[in-house]
Amino acid sequence: MFMFKNKIGGIMIKLILKKLSITFIAISFTIISSVASAEITITWPSIWVGKDSKTTVIGELIDEFNAANAGSIKVVVEEQTDYDIYAQKLTAQIATGELPDIMTVGAQLLDVLHRSGKAMDLAPHINSDPHWNNVYPENALQSAMTDGVLSALPYELFVTPVTYNKKILKEAGYDKFPDNYDDFFKMCEAITANGKVCTSQMTGKNGWTSMLWYSQALASAGGPDIYEKGLDDPAYVKAFEVMEKMYQYTTSDAIGADAGVSGGHFLNERTAVFMNGPWFIARYTSDGIPGLHENIGVAAAPMLMGGEGSPGGYVGGRQSSLAAGKQSDPAKEAAIVKFLKWLTIPENVARLSYSSGAMFIVNADLPNDMDRLFIEMKQGISDAPYVAPIFQNGIGSLAVASEFPQALSALALGDVTPEGAVEMLQDAE
């Protein structure tokens, strides 16, 4: 009996082992064949989605790239609709070393990204293939390197001139945008008397629109090299004096408002003057009230009398750069580089620029029928004596930049004086 049971048991074990071996071999073959033919997936948490003016063409470019590389590379977008949350997420990812495959990096994070050593060094790819040297202006890439390492590819440029509603200004008796703040505030007074609101402002999130105004006033008061002088320079107080007055001529919801609210007022002709980058041009047509685009004028920001800046001076600089997380798989690295090259092909950049109004560093032949506002802004840049950095990028401290909206709201509410607002910035260090 015992012998019989042993025999049955032996057969059963053999059968099981046989089945297991077949299964193991089958699984191994499946894995090997799937690895051999694996499609490389590139993940891109992108801010150019949703209402962003670059959404459509970026989507088209990704689809075309995926179609051209079907079966070998696939770019997958993770939609990130909030720019600030995206920057915060990226900051955390840099700290934890879990960088996405591709990312769009704002100028304020470039230094941290480089220091982390977690980004893919793109410098070797510049030397191995002439593509980027051919499409970028001379020295544009070299100047973006730190110690010979290129952690991010400079991509989007921006300037932030004033955009104003000619119709509202005309109703207030103004045919031309004032070139100094004394006249500017007189104009605001006239616009207010006419039942409209002069400027769109905001203190929510990073205080973007107001921060651009502050940057303009700062460069006007202290010159384009103001950030080298430190927060003790009186220009910082003078610029806050301008902002204090600016908040007397803004909407009642400006304190705490975000970019959507602030831009929305201008798009709906509730405010006469607005400041943002060229990427907003497409939205004047897509989201503005009918006829808004035709009524918009572009001008350099007003000057502070007796300041060290020059008339026609702009603020702006590098906006988004393209970066990639360091890869251990050379095939994936090559796939990422291939996609980055695709994004920097001049024809593709021209498409992006044409559809959104955004400006790019890559040399691209733009169509002759580019948006009037884009052409005026481009002209403004070529005429500008300087393009100074914006406060958020120039100040060189994430903590100070992050305290700016709080200092500004304290100033606007009369909680602190302009000197007190600067002290709040100094205290944030």
Place this chain on the structure above:
Amino acid sequence: MKIKKDEVGWLLLFIAPTLILFALFFILPILFLLASSFTNWDGIDAEFVGFENYIKLFNKKSFIRAITNNLYWCITAAIITVPLALIIALLLSHRSRGWKVFRTVLFVPQVVSSAAIAMLWAAVFNAEYGLLNFILDNIGLSDYKNHNWLGNVRTANAALIGFSLCYVGYFMVIMLAKTASISEDYYDAANIDGASQIQKDLYITAPIIKSTFFLCVILAVIFNLRQFEYVYLMTAGGPANKTQVLVVYIWNELTVQRLGRGSAAGVIMIALGAMLLLLLRRLLKSETYN
């Protein structure tokens, strides 16, 4: 109950998984937090800086404001939210007509995303097109026509806390559940004695659910010490840092890559929480709710 010697091994074996998980996900992170609070860790490099982070924090007005605001949230929860929940629970415990509808309506905010509710309330409070200003304007309070509730130093905290009252349903449900367990005999006896409804509420229901009320107070204090999403989504600590709370402050420190200082703020928050709990246990006499 005495534990026998030969049972100790088994006991340890059974509680080991819990202990290991507790150590891994609670004790270790706290130790890491404590260690990093003495460094200038920015996510990339770290150097030992002693008590510098703590000194800087206590010299910062915005940090002191965050602590004060957290205490303000906790006190408001203890003296307004939970007592309000008690009153509603007592009223609903009468099982009057439609009580289930009220109970459900009051509990709905608990099952809806707090982010969605915060966005909704931010719109209600909006200065230009908010519902609140529209109503106030229409009942003759035209001074509030364009009042920026969340953007005004005087009203931002009050508006936030007012909004948080919509979460009263959570505590109400806990206390209501306790009222359901009270024996009907008490009320029958009170009815024979001719007690009014208020007398029954005050002298029977309230004393019996006292321990649950204290538990709710403790829960409310803990929840409000960890206050984050409403403040972050509706004011982000502004205007002028006036609505700043500890967790938003810590979050801000992390986003500007001052992880060491953020850790120090976290340690202070844990210490503050521990002190508050000890104080509450003493005030509410722990034996009544344990």
